[in-house]
Amino acid sequence: MPVSEPDGPVRPVAAAVARYAGLAGAVLLAVAGWLGGALPGAPDNTSLPEIWRAPYGPVVLGCWLVGTALLVGAWWSLRWGAPSTRWAYLTAGLWLLPLLAAPPLGSRDVYSYACQGWSWTHGADPYRVGVAAAGCPWTDTVSPIWRDTPAPYGPVFVLLAGLAVLLGGGLTGAVVLLRVLAVAGVLLAALCLPGLAGAVGVPARRAAWLALACPLVGVHLVAGAHNDAVGLGLLLFGLLVLVRRPGKPPTLLLAGVLLGLAVAVKAFAVVVLPFAALAAVLGRYTVRALLRDAGWLAGGVVATLAVTSLAAGLGLGWVAGLAHSGESQQWTSPPTAVGFVIDYVGGLFGREPHAVPVVRVVALALLAVLLLMLWWRAWTDLRRLGDVRQRVARLAAARPRVALAGAGLALAATVLLAPVFHPWYAAWPLALLAVATLSVARAVWFVAPCAVASCLTLPDGSNLARFTKAPGAIVMTGIVVAVVVWAIRVGLARRAR
Template identity: 40%
Template structure:
């Protein structure tokens, strides 16, 4: 007799098994294929409701509402499948295959949730033509690439490092002024960054005593990675890939000074894509110092003397890498002066900017003449608080572990910074996923996962102004699918006990089982 309890097993046996070299590596299951269906729907919805080139968007304006319903329904399926897959906690290899499966439809989709990729193309073209992107905006370029850049960014300099601009210049040299080909080229760069993330996270997790599968689930299979790094083609993917790879090299067991030097160089390259990665450099010096600590007893002590040796070495390696990249790119350090470009936007997700805007309204209401100072004041308070959090995690790095500390520090920078976009959360999530203790049941992990799910639906797929009616219809359709899919999965699939993969921690003392502790 077929019962509710036997149904999942019957379904599991009826679904395909993916094999590699004749060996099963991923058993098909409802959450995995539900997520794939969600990604396909999101990609299809993007054909009318994505961040399309302006002419295409105008031609398909009448179908935006339909596209939003399909896109939000797909996003809902993706989020539900992600949560259910996390409850199963499969092996790291299975997570990597699932990542490829879910990302595939989005690789060939139109840009989604942001028009930043068009700015990348215009700035890359300017860079390739020898124009100073740190002084002039895309309006100085003109032509089809600049025409796709939103008006707010037409006259602003690029806030990105020379490494990223050199990569964007290569893409535009290969694709010319062909917008769609250029978008696909930038997406391949983003996919390469995500692939680096998928390689680095399990390496970090195993070395730090965390479940590789759980780390990949939270840090790389995260809906924000799929929607914003893959579908949105954000350059944060390249930054995070290099950052994760650099830290993975730093915690490796390979002897010799060449490996920590390589790790510092990779982290520096990440900072030359986007500046926030530079926060990890002091912690690289600490990881380098900890490599000399071979026994658990030594790891309990703060490696002060070793750190005094590795800190200047870290500075020298980072400086050398930065000088080489700047010399090859032919740029100065003007990009550092342009780092405030994103603050042109007053974005409500930033706590400091929102506090400033509310204060300004209050001051205006009482007739004060200093209302225009409110936003800069609160942004300054937020940055000061972020610096304080950075110092705190540095002091606590011996207890937290350097990698986890960097992740928490980056989360503080995002949450307290003057501008917050959903994909910014990934700066810290990647390293929290790889370094946070208690891989499955950590409150930090649960809150990060919940925040990722909520932020995934806060940005409209069009990446710009959209009719309130269209958005309401799309969200309603997505909510209906979310509730239905969640109910089906909760009833259909029993919760499994997580099969946690663990490894010896690089910086935390291994736990001793209770029965052997005596």
């Protein structure tokens, strides 16, 4: 794929090649979906040979691999930025058209959503019982691992899933409406990106391209109809409200409601709230100002969570449901991969350490420390900015940049250190870092992992991690070790200065 120049205009030929190569890739992915995607009656294949021997197996795999390569390559080739913001929106929309016409791709989670909505509308508590025990008539369409697992999503999404089931009149109608919700979430995010990027000083053409043209958005958020699309759209909307009018009580309450809705869709959005509190402050950053402005924001969040929990009639059961989200074990989660490798090493000496649960707990403790460090760094940076005499424009851009960058890094740390990682999770930090990263060179460090994550699934929802457990765990552990060594060396170098 052609590559645009980092600091110059994108060549028209390069842009045209990228646009139509990506479109060809999206068409091939849609073809793979119809021939072997996550259709309701498709079998749950447990090995690559079974997928290969399935009807149209070679064609499905060929279309999927080539289509993914074209789509990822086209996105990567313009990582420095599209020719214009309008061009970025039009191209991302063009790529979505074939995927909108495809069946669910890359995951069977949308069937879980439909069954959870059915369970709620028929009087069952989706936070206490799995969809099989609730008697959902579409249980066979759900991946076996999730049939007996309570819902790990917030009350807002359970309400939306229930509404989709009631209005859809059946499985197909419910899936279509859930995809409509996902598209609405992506559109909401798209509307917020220019405002957030402009507040920070990042070119909107680059932010829009990175956040919207990423294959994770088309394949997983739209075609896969993941609820992350709704949560991400609400999150960006809430942050945009804060960035536009900080310090105003009505605005802070509205932003709190939007952020509360995002948390009530996908709970890990909660890590953004401390950084949103920083964006809420108007004037000098003092503890008093933080408590004053963040108090209004927190009031909106808490009220929203309370109202939606009561509206669903399920109380706080959704908090307990989060504990079941870690039942899947795949090497794509760095803590899980490290636990696998420890178990492999223990097996060589005749021992069974069962290290995965322990490493996951350690990772969560490390995450808590990292989140505190990231927030404290953002707080001190903002206080320093307020104490130094600067041009107003520079200070106005620095405030949202520090808050949004901190929120993006917090989401990235949460995604990487969580017990489970699914490719579409990466869309959350990608969107925030795309609007908060000034340096195009620094953008590569979070763009590259998203490109890799885009290649981890097959059209029927099979995760390649299922077929590469041992080698994947070893490679991931090697990356973890390399990152730890690099971080230690950087820390020692800074202390030596």
